[in-house]
Amino acid sequence: MTTADDLLAPLTFPCGAVAPNRIAQAPMVVWASEPLSGHVTDADVEYFARRADVAGMIITGASFVNREGRAFLGGLGIDDATDMAGLRRLAAAIKSKGNLALVQLHHGGREAKCAYDELGYVLAPSAIDLPFLPYVPREMTEEQIASTVADFGRAAVRAVEAGFDGVEIHGANHYLLQQFFSAYSNRRTDAWGGDLERRMAFPLAVLDEVKRAVAQTGKKDFIVGYRMCPDEIHGENVGYDVTEAMVLAENVAAHGADYVHLSIFTGYDAVPAGHDASYGRLARKAVAGRCPVVIVSNVFTADDAVTALDHGDIVAIGREAHIDPDFATKLREGHADQIITTVAGGRFTELCLPDGVRTSYTTDPWRHILQPMPGIEAYL
Numbered sequence: 001m002t003t004a005d006d007l008l009a010p011l012t013f014p015c016g017a018v019a020p021n022r023i024a025q026a027p028m029v030v031w032a033s034e035p036l037s038g039h040v041t042d043a044d045v046e047y048f049a050r051r052a053d054v055a056g057m058i059i060t061g062a063s064f065v066n067r068e069g070r071a072f073l074g075g076l077g078i079d080d081a082t083d084m085a086g087l088r089r090l091a092a093a094i095k096s097k098g099n100l101a102l103v104q105l106h107h108g109g110r111e112a113k114c115a116y117d118e119l120g121y122v123l124a125p126s127a128i129d130l131p132f133l134p135y136v137p138r139e140m141t142e143e144q145i146a147s148t149v150a151d152f153g154r155a156a157v158r159a160v161e162a163g164f165d166g167v168e169i170h171g172a173n174h175y176l177l178q179q180f181f182s183a184y185s186n187r188r189t190d191a192w193g194g195d196l197e198r199r200m201a202f203p204l205a206v207l208d209e210v211k212r213a214v215a216q217t218g219k220k221d222f223i224v225g226y227r228m229c230p231d232e233i234h235g236e237n238v239g240y241d242v243t244e245a246m247v248l249a250e251n252v253a254a255h256g257a258d259y260v261h262l263s264i265f266t267g268y269d270a271v272p273a274g275h276d277a278s279y280g281r282l283a284r285k286a287v288a289g290r291c292p293v294v295i296v297s298n299v300f301t302a303d304d305a306v307t308a309l310d311h312g313d314i315v316a317i318g319r320e321a322h323i324d325p326d327f328a329t330k331l332r333e334g335h336a337d338q339i340i341t342t343v344a345g346g347r348f349t350e351l352c353l354p355d356g357v358r359t360s361y362t363t364d365p366w367r368h369i370l371q372p373m374p375g376i377e378a379y380l
């Protein structure tokens with residue numbers, strides 16, 4: 001039977017890095033970086049310093065790898081070397097309690113609304129007029145594909161130089177990498193679109209390039225994780241099903257990823273339609289022991305986290321990392337019963353949550369896109 005001790009056991013990644021426990025802070029945009037440059041601010045550092053012991057592995061929110069990928073006003077930038085001091089400060093704050101610090105490498109593709117405001121266009125695998133977007137994205141040229149892949153590699157090298165322990169490639173949540181993998185948003189007929197293998201080509205090219213660029217730095221135990229949605233089905237719009245997603249997971253593991261992180265919104269134990277095992281268990285089967293699987297969604301208590309460990313090797317907490325920054329500390333010190341699961345009671349003020357995070361829970365559009373924050377009613 002899985003117990004809290006299993007959650008607290010260290011985990012060694014394929015690259016050799018060791019996480020002190022099996023709890024991760026899920027990537028969440030902090031909306032506190034300098035709005036245009038994405039440079040690190042004091043609010044970024046304070047937010048992460050307060051959460052330095054929330055988990056054994058802490059992943060930053062989506063961080064843009066180039067200007068065309070910028071999706072969030074106040075999102076972190078790792079697109080150039082003009083803020084290495086800020087990135088170093090951020091990595092040091094996250095690592096200050098001995099836990100691992102990872103940056104999530106991101107390109108918004110068609111969803112890069114800040115890029116649209118700045119540049120007047122956005123890039124995507126195909127130029128499709130979608131009802132929920134106020135513009136039609138441009139289809140990426142061969143050169144743009146090559147330079148974007150290279151930008152992911154350069155961003156990973158900056159993460160190494162800034163002192164991070166790893167990067168997570170953001171291949172989930174309908175952003176650029178998922179747009180390439182999805183048959184709904186990728187209508188290309190060249191080497192980057194079409195059958196399953198061609199739709200995997202861009203995500204795998206990014207992973208290969210990040211691994212190559214990191215290897216060139218000489219850094220040996222640097223984690224390269226990959227986040228993906230385990231299916232993309234919205235009514236009649238089927239981008240890919242779980243069977244195809246598991247082929248991607250298998251390939252991501254075979255290409256040397258240090259973990260596969262499933263971005264799930266329907267519960268850590270959710271079972272896809274027509275299957276008899278949870279997404280996490282299917283992913284574990286797909287990666288076949290080559291790397292750990294990170295599972296997320298609706299983990300708020302110690303019991304949730306222990307149960308979730310039956311579906312993955314590492315349990316990520318998103319909203320709960322905002323609610324109780326001492327989640328892992330309390331588990332380790334035997335105070336699991338003191339873990340707090342709501343922001344009600346005026347707690348928002350004590351949590352070091354920048355305004356952007358607070359308004360994301362209370363104000364549209366994010367209020368209706370993100371999962372609701374427990375106890376938020378008191379602030380509406």
Ligand SMILES: Cc1cc2nc3c(=O)[nH]c(=O)nc-3n(C[C@H](O)[C@H](O)[C@H](O)COP(=O)(O)O)c2cc1C
Nearest residue numbers: 026027028029061062296297298299317318319370
């Ligand atoms: C405020 C907020 C910001 C988020 N930003 C990101 C992000 O930058 N990258 C990402 O992959 N997922 C992002 N997510 C999704 C979370 O990583 C996580 O998958 C989701 O919240 C489900 O986990 P939970 O039920 O523990 O909250 C965000 C979620 C929230 C609540």
